[in-house]
Amino acid sequence: GIQVEQSPPDLILQEGANSTLRCNFSDSVNNLQWFHQNPWGQLINLFYIPSGTKQNGRLSATTVATERYSLLYISSSQTTDSGVYFCAVEAYRDDKIIFGKGTRLHILP
Amino acid sequence: GAVVSQHPSWVICKSGTSVKIECRSLDFQATTMFWYRQFPKQSLMLMATSNEGSKATYEQGVEKDKFLINHASLTLSTLTVTSAHPEDSSFYICSVGGGNQPQHFGDGTRLSIL
Numbered sequence: 001g002i003q004v005e006q007s008p009p010d011l012i013l014q015e016g017a018n019s020t021l022r023c024n025f026s027d028s029v030n031n032l033q034w035f036h037q038n039p040w041g042q043l044i045n046l047f048y049i050p051s052g053t054k055q056n057g058r059l060s061a062t063t064v065a066t067e068r069y070s071l072l073y074i075s076s077s078q079t080t081d082s083g084v085y086f087c088a089v090e091a092y093r094d095d096k097i098i099f100g101k102g103t104r105l106h107i108l109p
Numbered sequence: 110g111a112v113v114s115q116h117p118s119w120v121i122c123k124s125g126t127s128v129k130i131e132c133r134s135l136d137f138q139a140t141t142m143f144w145y146r147q148f149p150k151q152s153l154m155l156m157a158t159s160n161e162g163s164k165a166t167y168e169q170g171v172e173k174d175k176f177l178i179n180h181a182s183l184t185l186s187t188l189t190v191t192s193a194h195p196e197d198s199s200f201y202i203c204s205v206g207g208g209n210q211p212q213h214f215g216d217g218t219r220l221s222i223l
Contacts, residue, residue: 033211041147041200041217048211086152090207097143097204097212099153 002027002091006100013077014108021072021103023087030090032063034072037084037102046072046085077107112136113205115215123223124195130188130218132203138183139205143212144176147200159186159203193222 003026013019023032034046047054047061049070054061058078063070074081084102091098112135120128132142140161145153157178158166165178175197177189190197202217 030209031207031211035214041202041219043202043214043217045211045213088153088212090212095141095158095207096155097207098155099145101152 001094001096002029002089002098004087004089004098004100006085006087006103008103009101010104010106012106012108015077015079017077017107019074019077019105021074021085021087021105023070023072023089023100025068025070025087025089027068028092029065029068030092032070032087032089033097034061034070035086035088036081037086039083043086074105077105079107079109081105082107113203113213113215115203115218117218118216119219119221121221121223122193124193126193126222128190128193128220130190130201130203130220132186132188132205132215134184134205137205137213139186140183141205141207142180142186143204143207144178144186144188145202145204147202147217153202156188190220193220195222198222 005024007022031050036044049063051065058075060073086102087100114133142159144156147153156171159180161180167173180186204212204214206212
């Protein structure tokens with residue numbers, strides 16, 4: 001099945017810093033989503049982005065489907081950005097949504 | 110997007126008990142729903158695909174007799190953990206969507222088996 005790799009696995013930043021999270025996938029995808037999992041376990045849908053670029057406030061994402069990767073940018077980090085960021089893909093050949101292992105982000109005040 | 114309601118949020122029960130978790134799609138008719146399990150500090154792992162009116166499709170390594178899934182209507186899927194043991198303690202979460210639509214997740218159920 002499709003493989004989804006996220007990097008880095010852990011990231012510690014000072015408040016105000018910018019960060020880039022990466023998601024590589026091994027096969028063509030129907031869709032790709034970025035989620036933020038908060039400390040209570042809730043999955044917050046950040047972007048539905050099978051291709052192209054989207055922006056929402058301090059967050060933006062770019063997916064280059066032909067090169068099989070997606071990037072999530074967080075600018076001017078705040079402590080509330082802390083948590084785990086997951087990339088999830090639906091393979092073109094399959095209906096299943098497969099998650100990467102996540103990037104654990106910790107923003108220091 | 111779809112609104113997904115999952116209940117209960119927390120369950121604490123004794124070993125040997127069966128626990129039922131409900132996943133409701135409040136504003137979207139879902140022929141397919143997905144069930145995931147997440148252990149502490151790990152990613153979400155797909156357990157099974159729930160199909161309305163037919164049998165669920167289980168992922169490799171997931172015991173279908175242990176995790177009973179029923180999808181009797183277009184708005185409700187249930188996951189029953191039968192004869193639960195401490196190793197079944199985990200975070201269970203359901204989702205609706207897929208295809209050319211984004212996935213929407215319930216808030217999850219934290220299951221603790223004593």
